[in-house]
Amino acid sequence: MKNKPLVIIGGGGHAAALLEVLLLQGRDVIAVVAPEITAGKELFKGIEHLKSDDAILNFYPSEIQLVNGIGAMPYSCLRTKIHLEFKGLSYDFATVIANSANVSANATISEGVQILSNATICIGCKIGFGTIINTSASIDHDCEIAAFCHIAPGVIMSGQVRVNESVHIGTGAKIINGIQIGKNTIIGVGANIFKTLPDSSIAYGARPFIKLEGK
Amino acid sequence: MKNKPLVIIGGGGHAAALLEVLLLQGRDVIAVVAPEITAGKELFKGIEHLKSDDAILNFYPSEIQLVNGIGAMPYSCLRTKIHLEFKGLSYDFATVIANSANVSANATISEGVQILSNATICIGCKIGFGTIINTSASIDHDCEIAAFCHIAPGVIMSGQVRVNESVHIGTGAKIINGIQIGKNTIIGVGANIFKTLPDSSIAYGARPFIKLEGK
Amino acid sequence: MKNKPLVIIGGGGHAAALLEVLLLQGRDVIAVVAPEITAGKELFKGIEHLKSDDAILNFYPSEIQLVNGIGAMPYSCLRTKIHLEFKGLSYDFATVIANSANVSANATISEGVQILSNATICIGCKIGFGTIINTSASIDHDCEIAAFCHIAPGVIMSGQVRVNESVHIGTGAKIINGIQIGKNTIIGVGANIFKTLPDSSIAYGARPFIKLEGK
Numbered sequence: 152m153k154n155k156p157l158v159i160i161g162g163g164g165h166a167a168a169l170l171e172v173l174l175l176q177g178r179d180v181i182a183v184v185a186p187e188i189t190a191g192k193e194l195f196k197g198i199e200h201l202k203s204d205d206a207i208l209n210f211y212p213s214e215i216q217l218v219n220g221i222g223a224m225p226y227s228c229l230r231t232k233i234h235l236e237f238k239g240l241s242y243d244f245a246t247v248i249a250n251s252a253n254v255s256a257n258a259t260i261s262e263g264v265q266i267l268s269n270a271t272i273c274i275g276c277k278i279g280f281g282t283i284i285n286t287s288a289s290i291d292h293d294c295e296i297a298a299f300c301h302i303a304p305g306v307i308m309s310g311q312v313r314v315n316e317s318v319h320i321g322t323g324a325k326i327i328n329g330i331q332i333g334k335n336t337i338i339g340v341g342a343n344i345f346k347t348l349p350d351s352s353i354a355y356g357a358r359p360f361i362k363l364e365g366k
Numbered sequence: 367m368k369n370k371p372l373v374i375i376g377g378g379g380h381a382a383a384l385l386e387v388l389l390l391q392g393r394d395v396i397a398v399v400a401p402e403i404t405a406g407k408e409l410f411k412g413i414e415h416l417k418s419d420d421a422i423l424n425f426y427p428s429e430i431q432l433v434n435g436i437g438a439m440p441y442s443c444l445r446t447k448i449h450l451e452f453k454g455l456s457y458d459f460a461t462v463i464a465n466s467a468n469v470s471a472n473a474t475i476s477e478g479v480q481i482l483s484n485a486t487i488c489i490g491c492k493i494g495f496g497t498i499i500n501t502s503a504s505i506d507h508d509c510e511i512a513a514f515c516h517i518a519p520g521v522i523m524s525g526q527v528r529v530n531e532s533v534h535i536g537t538g539a540k541i542i543n544g545i546q547i548g549k550n551t552i553i554g555v556g557a558n559i560f561k562t563l564p565d566s567s568i569a570y571g572a573r574p575f576i577k578l579e580g581k
Numbered sequence: 582m583k584n585k586p587l588v589i590i591g592g593g594g595h596a597a598a599l600l601e602v603l604l605l606q607g608r609d610v611i612a613v614v615a616p617e618i619t620a621g622k623e624l625f626k627g628i629e630h631l632k633s634d635d636a637i638l639n640f641y642p643s644e645i646q647l648v649n650g651i652g653a654m655p656y657s658c659l660r661t662k663i664h665l666e667f668k669g670l671s672y673d674f675a676t677v678i679a680n681s682a683n684v685s686a687n688a689t690i691s692e693g694v695q696i697l698s699n700a701t702i703c704i705g706c707k708i709g710f711g712t713i714i715n716t717s718a719s720i721d722h723d724c725e726i727a728a729f730c731h732i733a734p735g736v737i738m739s740g741q742v743r744v745n746e747s748v749h750i751g752t753g754a755k756i757i758n759g760i761q762i763g764k765n766t767i768i769g770v771g772a773n774i775f776k777t778l779p780d781s782s783i784a785y786g787a788r789p790f791i792k793l794e795g796k
Contacts, residue, residue, distance in 0.1 A: 305737030307520030
């Protein structure tokens with residue numbers, strides 16, 4: 152199954168980062184589906200460019216795997232919508248793990264998970280369907296992260312944290328051990344989380360104090 | 367000496383993370399001493415399980431090395447107590463360094479130090495007896511960290527920081543260059559440290575601002 | 582050109598860290614120029630020690646490459662001054678990339694850039710002349726960082742950030758995607774940056790709350 156040809160959905164920076172990983176691993180990427188290619192143009196050259204999601208239906212679900220190259224942003228559901236729509240049509244999503252990621256052989260990585268450069272996932276972790284563990288994020292032992300989450304670059308999670316579905320943890324946020332994060336919750340850039348957060352809450356990190364020139 | 371059989375003290379998440387490193391390196395782990403195995407059960411299978419610390423005394427100090435698998439928590443002395451008690455009985459503690467850690471050949475790593483996955487230790491550093499440099503922590507050039515410290519996951523230390531004995535630096539805390547941290551001090555999750563801290567002080571990082579659903 | 586002998590300017594901790602990288606890569610370091618060697622003395626042993634910058638003029642610009650080993654500190658121009666002075670005299674500066682750094686083959690790394698241990702630079706990034714990407718810093722896809730910047734240890738930058746000339750980003754600061762940072766701006770330790778910053782501004786991160794013993 153691992154050697155099925157791949158079709159990437161999305162043509163922005165996240166898609167390009169995934170494509171780079173896949174090409175380094177010798178995977179066969181046969182098409183990109185996106186209205187426009189806005190990043191990694193050199194890499195996408197030579198790969199068939201389809202402009203509408205409907206073009207995916209021309210591939211049999213059993214003959215390819217999809218790669219969800221839509222970036223995850225807070226308050227945006229597009230990435231999850233793509234996952235659910237095509238999963239409902241029996242398509243599978245490839246799991247993408249960068250060569251420089253450090254992933255324990257004793258972690259459980261679900262279908263469609265994307266683990267970017269220099270990210271670390273320790274023993275006993277479980278990462279759910281379609282979740283992104285972004286560049287240099289570090290997930291310590293026995294953490295459980297549910298489906299459709301985005302763990303942004305440089306997030307640090309100590310051991311035994313439990314993150315429910317559709318959570319966005321922003322750039323460089325830190326979470327101590329044993330904390331639970333409710334579903335649909337958003338954690339802002341650099342927030343220091345030391346208490347459990349309920350569903351659909353927002354945790355803002357500290358604002359910087361800005362001093363302008365001459366003031 | 368490096369090839370002596372190993373006995374791990376502790377059966378929780380930290381012990382399991384160390385066991386994973388040691389098995390990958392082909393080390394001979396002959397027993398685990400813990401009231402209960404609570405993490406990494408698959409890995410501990412097949413390793414003799416002794417339930418009381420007294421069982422360690424059945425091994426000659428010259429014939430094994432101990433691995434202190436007790437996790438380090440602020441306000442808890444159990445880990446240090448184990449180190450001192452068995453060192454006093456002439457047992458040695460193995461130094462454990464994960465394969466994915468980046469440790470300078472020009473750093474000095476003491477007995478019993480534990481360096482976890484993706485941690486980085488630069489040129490000129492000195493790390494003291496029994497100290498943990500946890501997952502993805504980064505210790506820059508010429509830092510000196512004394513014995514019995516816990517540098518939690520994702521801590522960032524710039525160059526020439528001096529950390530005295532029994533200090534706990536919490537998840538993702540950051541310390542600028544040249545700072546001194548007094549003994550027994552506790553630094554909280556994500557705290558930004560830019561001034562020297564005296565002995566037995568506590569530095570709390572910024573709290574997040576939490577907005578609950580519908581509020 | 583890559584195999585030209587190297588002359589390091591500076592004899593402190595940053596110079597020693599660079600020397601360690603270069604020696605591991607089998608580079609021929611023929612001299613260090615510094616009033617005094619204050620770090621990495623073991624490594625500098627056997628390398629000719631010249632005490633004045635003027636001694637550099639005894640080497641033909643075409644026959645060597647310089648390595649700028651002056652550390653970057655906020656409010657100090659010494660490092661940039663060295664770069665400009667010797668570039669004006671037709672000397673080239675070597676680009677130094679640590680073995681443990683993760684640098685995309687699809688990033689553009691200018692002359693004289695220094696990328697330290699465990700730093701990560703993703704697809705589509707452009708790093709300008711003489712800039713330091715320090716230990717464990719993580720620069721996500723499509724960031725552009727201009728000349729003479731210092732990205733301190735553990736800085737986390739999400740995608741498509743644009744950093745103008747001579748910016749200092751302090752230890753462990755975090756920047757969300759798409760932000761612009763004006764030239765000569767200083768970002769303090771651990772600051773959470775989620776808005777564009779104008780030229781010559783200063784962004785201080787949150788101060789910790791310190792509790793002294795017995796208080």
